[in-house]
Amino acid sequence: NKVLLETRFNNKTIRIVHGDITEENVDAIVNAANEYLKHGGGVAGAIVRKGGYVIQEESDKIGYVPTGSAAITGAGKLPAKFVIHAVGPVWKDGKSGEDEKLESAVFSSLKIADEKKLKSISFPAISAGIFGFPKERCAKILIETAVKFLEQNPNTTIEEIRFCLFDEPTLNAFVNEFSTRF
Ligand code: AR6
Numbered sequence: 001n002k003v004l005l006e007t008r009f010n011n012k013t014i015r016i017v018h019g020d021i022t023e024e025n026v027d028a029i030v031n032a033a034n035e036y037l038k039h040g041g042g043v044a045g046a047i048v049r050k051g052g053y054v055i056q057e058e059s060d061k062i063g064y065v066p067t068g069s070a071a072i073t074g075a076g077k078l079p080a081k082f083v084i085h086a087v088g089p090v091w092k093d094g095k096s097g098e099d100e101k102l103e104s105a106v107f108s109s110l111k112i113a114d115e116k117k118l119k120s121i122s123f124p125a126i127s128a129g130i131f132g133f134p135k136e137r138c139a140k141i142l143i144e145t146a147v148k149f150l151e152q153n154p155n156t157t158i159e160e161i162r163f164c165l166f167d168e169p170t171l172n173a174f175v176n177e178f179s180t181r182f
Helices: 043-052 054-062 097-114 134-154 168-181
Strands: 002-011 011-017 028-033 070-074 082-087 120-123 160-165
Touching: 002 168, 011 134, 011 168, 028 043, 043 054, 054 070, 054 082, 070 097, 082 097, 097 120, 097 134, 134 160, 134 168, 160 168
Parallel strands: 011 160, 028 082, 028 120, 120 160
Antiparallel strands: 002 011, 070 082
16 A cells, blocks of 8 residues: 655654555554444445455454444454454534544544554544545544544554545545645
8 A cells, every 4th residue: 555645743653545444554454334333335345355254253243333432353364453443423414413423433443552552553534435424524533533642642552543545535635634734
């Protein structure tokens, strides 16, 4: 996968990457999951197809994960060590707590990675696919939440936070947001 942009923030690295998250060589990749952890399409489908059905089986043992939170499983045959299943909101009208739920899903994922003492984590554009969240707004929330987490947790084990974007429009939204901020 190709690193397009990077910055140092509070002694940590934040990167914008173009490519397939299942190929990310990090401690944990984040899955854009639903509350039942039934990994059908999108990133979730790709993760189970490439990582193996063991990821679905481990997810089934967890069962239900409410929107705005996250849970962790192994990563099967993927290069990553773990998959953190983050449940973002389904986009409704932007006035139904979608922003807060997306922020909370990202923050929970980072907290789990920190608790597991992981060093690197890669996020897809949670909610910005099948769940219909506007891409620019997703980019803003994901990047802002990463920054907020690093500010609030200066002693975190996390050294690198990556945003791995697959399609061109989503990649552009992240590049724009990142370039205005850093
Ligand atoms: N690597 C990185 N990003 C990807 C990949 C990939 N291999 N494949 C797709 N994307 P989505 P959501 C991008 O729909 O909106 C599933 O059925 C995609 O272009 O995966 O949170 C789950 O089980 C988009 O920008 O997640 C849930 O039911 C982004 O990943 C539901 O979809 C997120 O798209 C979750 O929907």
